[in-house]
Amino acid sequence: MEWTGQVYADIPTVSVSTYIDASAEQVWALVSDIHLMPRLSSELQEVEWLDGASAPRPGGRFIGRSAHPDLGTWETTSTVVECKAPQSFGWAVGDPDHPSSVWRFTLTRQGSGTALEQWAQMGPARSGLTFAIEAMPDKEQKIVFVRLREFETGMKANLAALKDLVEQEQ
Template sequence: MEWTGARYADRPTVEVRTWIDAPPATVWALVSDIELMPDMSEELRSVTWLDGAARPAVGARFVGRSEHEAFGTWETTSQVIEYVPESVLAWAVQDPAEPSAVWRFRLRPEDGGTELAQWMQLGPGRSGLSAAIDRMPEKEQKIVFVRLREFERSITATLAQIKRRAEA
């Protein structure tokens, strides 16, 4: 696990990697089926494609509905910003020009299997975390740190689910 940044304006990131004993095509089938993600995520409750899309492609949009005990429930629209089959799937949350977050899966063949990394970046656009920082600016670094740790745990759990399914 890696994470960088302590302030929201720094666009803090977190990345978790795992090795999966399955070929990239098998792992890709799971990663690129975003409608499976709610089954493997602690916060994400549902995903619905928009504009007639049925699978990822650059420019395709989807709505994600999430829930968190401290933040309640919310809905965001994301847009796929990078798509390379069996290699990279990335999407920007809210405005792609000023996203509230960017998420990325990266696959790489390694040792007869696949290294899978999931990475996310907060900001630069405003998010639900921005309201908490506005209310308690003196606690910004702690707020960001706590949220990054939550993302680290959630991503680790998601990757474990993908690994389990790919290796089954």
């Protein structure tokens, strides 16, 4: 990831992608399983569906509990904003109309396999990062850049783990 000089108000995004030698349906089964994500993520510790949901659906909500050495622990409520099997699965953290972040997996058939992209957007609503920015406003660009790099590193690890899981099942 290259230095962009972005600030939080820019609503910065980051994405990573990989090719998986498996069908989109096989990949979809994993990326839409929120209970798998804590096993892959270094930050996300636990998730649980809300409102009696047990599977992804548009408008479905879930709680995520996360931890980070510099940011502490926190809990968020997310809403599924995209759920098109086997093409995309996305959720907004906080208010879906004004989220603190948005996350999405996009699956594209490519030959006999699937191109998988994970994408994330920071903001526009306040998040835990906002407190760090307010405490050190002169370092906002660096704070945003470092957090985007953390997102990118975590997303690369997620995709590598998903690729291994799916391809091992073959």
